[in-house]
Amino acid sequence: VPELPEVEYAARTLRRAALGRRIVAAAAPSAGRRLFRPGTPAAVVRALAGARLAAVERRGKHLLLTLEARRGPLGLLSHLGMTGRWLARDAAAPAAPHARLTLRLQGGRALDYDDPRLFGRLRLVPGARFDAVPELAALGPDPLHDGVEAAWLEAALGRTRRPVKVALLDQRLLAGLGNIHAAEACWRARLDPRRRADRLGPARARALAAAIRASLRHALAAMEGPELVYVEAGGPNPFRVYAREGERCPRCRAAIRRTVQAQRSTFWCPGCQR
């Protein structure tokens, strides 16, 4: 579920359902083996009960929740991994099938953190001191909050010899792109994803910076307005090249190809991406 747009969606879900509300009860439904992974303290459950959600922030693919607990401010850092989702429901409705954490809210609503594959993470941050969390400090700029400037991007990519699409997945470089939007951005920039990151040149860097913004903005646009529209895996494919191997490129009609880079599928058009 998780690239920048989906995490932004989760942030909005959390704000709409729970901002300013108190958590009446917290539980980790442990049906069968659906438990927290090692390293994730069940203490999360205890710490959250009674706290009030004061702020929800997104940095790259991380969600930063600030709570007012009895003992003062408390942070909850949430990363959705591959299949994590925050879902809001009526407290009386059944919990999500793979709910790892359920928060019952003041006012009759509830939140589920649902994650079948358990690649996601939940961590308490004492005092909500997010500045002291190393993995957050290591993140590159967030394309949505901080923008992506062409000259900066060219310089940043110039520090690695990896293929440009692989470099775009590096969260230390830029925080928020994942396998879909890295590929989509390359397509929008007419850029061969296999091109070495340090061999872009200013024109391609400029095109790529604009393409990153466009790709994310396009995905985010679906979430504007009163209805949050969620891009479901299994639903219609809203992307230009992602998961479209063999289909025709919407720009030049050549057949889209799939190649593997860094153990991930890359979809691209050999006709118009150079």
Added chain:
DNA sequence: ACCCGTGTTCGCTG
């Protein structure tokens, strides 16, 4: 059964 997967971390290698 087999393959694939919107992510990250860890350990090895050259």
Added chain:
DNA sequence: TCAGCGAACACGGG
């Protein structure tokens, strides 16, 4: 020293 690579994590869907 360190960039880069591949395995591993765990489960569901086609």
